[in-house]
Amino acid sequence: MTSKKNHPSVQQFKEFVKEHPKLVQEVRKGNKQWQEVFEDWYLLGDKDVIWKQYQDDQPEVQKEVEKKSDFMSQMLSAVKKMDANTVNHHISNMSSTISTIQGLFDQFGLTKGSSQNTSNHNQHPFSFRKD
CATH class of the missing domain: 1.20.5 (Single alpha-helices involved in coiled-coils or other helix-helix interfaces)
Structure with missing residues (x-):
């Protein structure tokens, strides 16, 4: 089985998409195409202001709080x-x-108490005394 290595820019784009989950929603809705998103990302870079609207609004701490509150509910x-x-x-x-x-x-x-008594007793099953 041969593994196909992606171009480094494709790997970077995948990481970028993971940080901007609303982009996936836009593509799934049909509002954008992956080719268009990739070209914009490649030309504008990942620091451009247009990407702010696609970032996940909730910080990680708030996500944890929501998970806990969901569990509690x-x-x-x-x-x-x-x-x-x-x-x-x-x-x-x-x-x-x-x-x-x-x-x-x-x-x-x-x-517990009886196991200690029986273990000592089992070590010397016969009582011998010296004369």
Whole structure:
């Protein structure tokens, strides 16, 4: 499989488009063509004032805040949709399951305190004393 290397200016243009996402929207709407955008970028440069309108208006910090607020609104709506009786039922089931598991550990001696006692006892299974 051969990999085709792009011209450096094409790579730079791709980076430029990533920084100006509204250009993609304009091309998808049919208002502009990629060839036209590339020619303008090549002739005017990426620092020209005409590109400001295509930049992403929101800084990265604001995007993070929006993502967090979207998450919080989703969580809030999920909590609103929950039935309190169902949640209580699930919590009681989990509690009884944990109690059962703890009982099994106690029955088979798998707790921390008992494991130390049995490990010392298993090292010397017979008690020998010198006369």
